[in-house]
Every structure is written in structure tokens, then in C-alpha cells.
Amino acid sequence: MKRILLGVFVLGSITAFAQNQNPENAKMKPEMTEFWDPEVAVVTPGENNSNAPADAVILFDGTPESLLQNWTNSKGEAPGWSVADNCVTVVKGTGTINSKASFEDFQLHIEWRSPAVVDPESKSQGRGNSGIFMQERYELQVLDNYNNRTYRNGQAGSFYKQHPPLVNVCKKPGEWQTYDVIYTAPRFKADSTVFSPARATVLQNGVLVQNNVSLFGPTEYIGIPKYKAHGPAPLVLQDHGNPVSYRNIWLRKL
Ligand code: MG
Secondary structure, X not given: OHHHHHHHHHHHHHHHHHHOOOHHHHHOOHXXXXXXXXXXXXXXXXXXXXXXXXXXXXXXXXXXXXHHHHEEEOOOOOOOOEEEOOEEEOOOOOOOEEEOOOEOOEEEEEEEEOOOOOOOOOOHHHOOOEEEEEOOOEEEEEOOOOOOOOXXXXXXXXXXXXXXXXXXXXXXXXXXXXXXXXXXXXXXXXXXXXXXXXXXXXXXXXEEEEEEEEOOOOOOOOOOOOOOOOOOEOOEEOOOOOOOEEEEEEEEEO
């Protein structure tokens, strides 16, 4: 009992202390720090956390029409990837698919699946490789790292050759996985130098794998990244020669 009373006393003292931190507060009323306008916008959420909320831009809904309407190949022509069973799959050699729309800051939801049939000869970067490029420059790696080791800053959930994921939360090949990305575009000064680098937070299958990391520049396979000023740019999905599938792609502009 004594201990409980002491606890209440200490807690009460801390609260009182906190309330008196700023002597100016004695002159204030509670409503002076309660802001009503502008009212926070109402958004109807999806049925579950994978379904697009009402204010999302739907980039791919599983239909061939949606792919044609929202994406091109790198030459601006119709994408060469195949659509079946509500998803779009990389067709080797047809190149990237690029969103027609360009984006700056966003919240992205995308689902991906490594090929169910694993070639036992394939390993490291050769197994289920694809990628999601923010603003066509910054690659969030897509790779089958279920029982498949590669360099840590190149595995699924990494910003390729920049930031390894905090954990490996890959599901088995053939199972659907999710990425939810909060992305802040880089800002550039009038002289084209960096004002603030790109930043990103990523959840893979609901687990945090990138915590507000700062990107060093556009993804480079060889060498050191270096920023070059740019504006809004498309989302790009990589053809790395493996039949990786994607579905339910939506984005909220921030
Ligand atoms: Mg890749």
C-alpha cells in the first residue's frame, strides 16, 4: 500500500511539475492551444489495410485495362508484361514498366510475389529479382530472400546498395508479400544542389524494414550514388529477367 501511495505521489508531482514548466502557461486557457480549422479531411479506409482508401490513386487493379491505362514500357509504348489472375508479371526482356503519372511525396502500397518454382541453381541476386524505383531512380529491392542469402544491402527490403532492411521478413516463394512505403522526394536548391535528400520508411508484410532512412542518391549498381536535381517522376518496376508478379498497386499523394 505504501508503495502504491508513493507511486501516486510521484506521478502527481511529475504531472504538476510538467504543467508548470513554462511560467507563461499560468496566463493561458486550455482552448488557446486547441486548433479546429481547417478541419482534418475525412477519408474512408479500405476494408482491410491492403485495400485502397477512398483518396488513393489506383495504379493497377488487376485488369489489363488498368495496366494499359496507367503504365507504359520505357519507350512510352504499351507494357510488355503479362496480366493474368489479377496480377501483372514480368516478361523477360520487355524492360521496365513505368507509371504514366509522375509523383513527388507519396504513400505507396504494392504487393509482389516471387516465382513459386525456384530454380535450385539460382541464388543470391539471381532468384526472383525485380525492384520498385521511387521517382524512377531509387530502388527498393524485390528479391526472393527466403533461404537465399545475398549481400545485406541488396536483399529484399533494402534500398539497393544503400540501406539493408532491419530484418528479413520474406515469405516463401509463391506467396504474396506487401510493401507499404512512405516516401519523401528530395528537394533541390535553385543552383541544383541538394536541399534535403529523399527519405523513406518501408513496411514489408506489416513489419518495419526501413525507418525514415535518408537516401544517398539514385541507385547505382557500380559506384557511389550522386544526386542530380529532378522534379516529379514515375514509379518504375524492374525487369531483371525473373517472372516476379505484382498486384494491388495504389498510392496516396502527400
Ligand atoms: Mg532489383
